[in-house]
Amino acid sequence: MGKVYDGIIGVAIGDALGVPVEFVPRQELARSPVTGMQGYGTHNQPAGTWSDDTSLTLAFMDSIVHRQAIDHDDIMDKFSRWLLYGAYTATEEAFDVGSATSRAIMNFGRGMDPLECGGVSEYENGNGSLMRILPVAYYMKKKPGILLDEQMDIVHNISSLTHRHPISLIGCGIYVNIALKLLSGSLALKEGIRLGMEEAFQYYIRQRWENISVYGRLKNIKSFADLPETEIRSSGYIVDTLEAAVWCLLNTNSFLECVLKAVNLGDDADTVGAVAGGLAGIYYGAGSIPQELQAAILKRDHIEKLCTELENLL
Helix, strand or coil: CCHHHHHHHHHHHHHHHHHHHCCCCHHHHHHCCCCCCCCEHHHCECCCCCCHHHHHHHHHHHHHHHHCCCCHHHHHHHHHHHHHHCCCCCCCCCCCCCHHHHHHHHHHHCCCCHHHCCECCCCCCECCCHHHCCHHHHHHCCCCCCCHHHHHHHHHHHHHCCECCHHHHHHHHHHHHHHHHHHCCCCCHHHHHHHHHHHHHHHHHHCCCHHHHHHHHHCCHHHHHCCCHHHCCCCCEHHHHHHHHHHHHHCCCCHHHHHHHHHCCCCCHHHHHHHHHHHHHHHHCHHHCCHHHHHHCCCHHHHHHHHHHHHHHC
């Protein structure tokens, strides 16, 4: 398997590890931490079940593969198939559906332009676009020499399908930029994160995006990494999710250590696990992920097939 699989299986494993303990308080997980794949719990799903994080990531990948391009209408069509018919799910059931994502898909069903479907309220900055944005980084490999402005436009449009507020656009932009640095394969983890973050901040400051200030703690990677766990929030707010994922990457030394730290932060455990797992998978590679974790993922053959198809396209 190639680089696409590295990141996408990372998303799926982080997601599936977190599903049974979503909404469980951190204090409770400190007493009984997640140490491997387990079933049932919060959503009463069998072990290895992934949620909307992975489903929407796979739907997005499927669109890129079959359209061989970014086609916003087609992406939303596939998101609709997930929501209405359980496509791209582990158990033929869409569960744990975010309200903003659901509203956006319904807007599309009513005939709204896909780029106007996402909410623009400050209260609609959940992590629903961040959790599925990683395939954009792979798509960028198909466009060598792309300018940062064009790259960010593509990322922002993909976020806007469900989340259009600038805070959501910025979070996705930062994340994809970090992913691209790690995909180069030539940088140490902390250096890749620092450079990706620095480049993204410079872009948003140059473009006068005032909302970049909400991500201010990430500007200094060293001081951010040194924050105690009590200062890291793992709610469904996109800023909290991005911070938590980056903090876990900076404070661990392996894929497994990273995703377990992420899900054991509690609260929105599956999405923090998925977001951290995508970057950890890229950096450490699937070869570093315990085989029993990969084997536990439901419908892994489907994930592998899509990853291979996207890899071949690129």
